[in-house]
Amino acid sequence: xxxxxxxxxxxxxxxxxxxxxxxxxxxxxxxxxxxxxxxxxxxxxxxxxxxxxxxxxxxxxxxxxxxxxxxxxxxxxxxxxxxxxxxxxxxxxxxxxxxxxxxxxxxxxxxxxxxxxxxxxxxxxxxxxxxxxxxxxxxxxxxxxxxxxxxxxxxxxxxxxxxxxxxxxxxxxxxxxxxxxxxxxxxxxxxxxxxxxxxxxxxxxxxxxxxxxxxxxxxxxxxxxxxxxxxxxxxxxxxxxxxxxxxxxxxxxxxxxxxxxxxxxxxxxxxxxxxxxxxxxxxxxxxxxxxxxxxxxxxxxxxxxxxx
Numbered sequence: 001x002x003x004x005x006x007x008x009x010x011x012x013x014x015x016x017x018x019x020x021x022x023x024x025x026x027x028x029x030x031x032x033x034x035x036x037x038x039x040x041x042x043x044x045x046x047x048x049x050x051x052x053x054x055x056x057x058x059x060x061x062x063x064x065x066x067x068x069x070x071x072x073x074x075x076x077x078x079x080x081x082x083x084x085x086x087x088x089x090x091x092x093x094x095x096x097x098x099x100x101x102x103x104x105x106x107x108x109x110x111x112x113x114x115x116x117x118x119x120x121x122x123x124x125x126x127x128x129x130x131x132x133x134x135x136x137x138x139x140x141x142x143x144x145x146x147x148x149x150x151x152x153x154x155x156x157x158x159x160x161x162x163x164x165x166x167x168x169x170x171x172x173x174x175x176x177x178x179x180x181x182x183x184x185x186x187x188x189x190x191x192x193x194x195x196x197x198x199x200x201x202x203x204x205x206x207x208x209x210x211x212x213x214x215x216x217x218x219x220x221x222x223x224x225x226x227x228x229x230x231x232x233x234x235x236x237x238x239x240x241x242x243x244x245x246x247x248x249x250x251x252x253x254x255x256x257x258x259x260x261x262x263x264x265x266x267x268x269x270x271x272x273x274x275x276x277x278x279x280x281x282x283x284x285x286x287x288x289x290x291x292x293x294x295x296x297x298x299x300x301x302x303x304x305x306x307x308x
Contacts, residue, residue: 001025005033005051006042006075010061013050040077041106056223058104058126064229066236068100069130076103080110082129083186086198090131099133104228124206124214126224130235132197140193144280147295148246149239150185151281153199155249156234157181160227161203163218165255168274168283168299172203173255177301178213180204203227247277256299261285265297274299 001023008019016027023030034051038044043054053059059075079085082103089097105127132149134140141149150170157172158164161181164174170183181203187194204214205224215222238246251257256274263270263285272287282295 002033002036002040005030006037006077007060009044009051009053009059011053011055011057013045013047013052015050019051037077042077043106056225058128058224058228062225063232066229066233068098069232069236070100070102070228072098072101074101074103076105078107078109079103079105081108081200082127083184083198083200084110086129086131090133090196090198097131099131101131102128102232104128124204124208124216124224126203126205126227127201128228129198129200132199132239134195140190140195141187141197142193144243146185146187146194146197147281148243149197149199150183151250151277152238152241152246153183153185153201153235155246155253156231156238157183157201157203158253159238160231160234161215163215166250166253167301168254168256168277169281174213174217177255178208178211180208180213180215201231203231243279247279247281250277250281256283256301260302262300262302263294263297264300265294270294270297 004023005019008022016030020027020030030051034044034046043057045052045054053062060073063070063073065071065073074085074089076085082105085103086097086101089101089103108127132141154166154170154172158166161172164172164180167173171179172181174180181201184200185197187197204212205222205227206214206216208214238249257276259274261272261274270285270287270292272285272292275284275286275291278284278293280295282293285292285294
């Protein structure tokens with residue numbers, strides 16, 4: 001029942017009587033349902049005028065979709081992980097999620113980032129996942145396509161945020177090097193291809209963990225709903241771009257290339273200068289021993305970032 005009330009709420013208040021009539025319950029029950037939603041993390045605003053969602057909440061009806069991205073959108077208060085929710089929706093035998101389906105949540109109890117790290121969700125964070133079914137022409141995603149998806153998503157996030165630059169492979173940083181956003185791609189591999197992938201994105205909009213940054217430092221009036229709509233449009237653009245366009249867009253937004261870096265790779269630590277990306281999105285690093293190609297690893301930028 002709380003989910004049914006949530007589907008009716010918008011950013012303008014509606015009376016308890018009006019909402020109750022749609023649900024077939026009384027206004028006292030509506031009040032109890034609203035309280036349960038608030039306990040789940042949903043920003044419900046209760047006033048003399050009635051019940052509403054806090055302005056800018058990224059819920060259905062308040063977010064403008066772009067092509068297939070966001071046409072199907074589920075908004076949750078608390079969940080384990082939006083990645084897990086998208087998978088469950090995709091596997092629904094009666095109404096499976098279509099390509100571009102989006103799940104947004106206020107809180108994650110088991111959110112995760114790259115390499116199994118926890119993905120902290122605070123109030124004011126935009127956390128969502130997108131289902132990607134197949135590559136060009138609806139064919140399964142190939143390994144080269146999968147390798148470029150996080151880079152394409154990084155460019156989309158940087159364009160939508162309008163500030164900062166990209167640290168390889170998929171973090172958005174402020175000009176002074178604090179983290180604004182992160183990206184996680186998980187794919188269901190079958191040999192050399194994937195039937196689907198789930199793209200997770202977390203952006204600090206109005207709040208951030210210690211040591212990180214949030215977008216309200218730069219755009220105080222930005223709402224999560226507006227940002228999500230802009231980002232869905234950018235994802236539509238960049239997830240269908242050619243490899244050359246993706247690599248060019250990433251290079252233009254990079255805070256990594258030309259910098260001294262220290263990488264933690266599966267083969268051990270590596271120090272050098274980040275020189276370029278190869279055709280598959282791997283990082284080319286010039287070391288005292290020669291040019292190395294790094295396809296997976298964590299980057300630490302060494303020295304001051306260039307002036308914005």
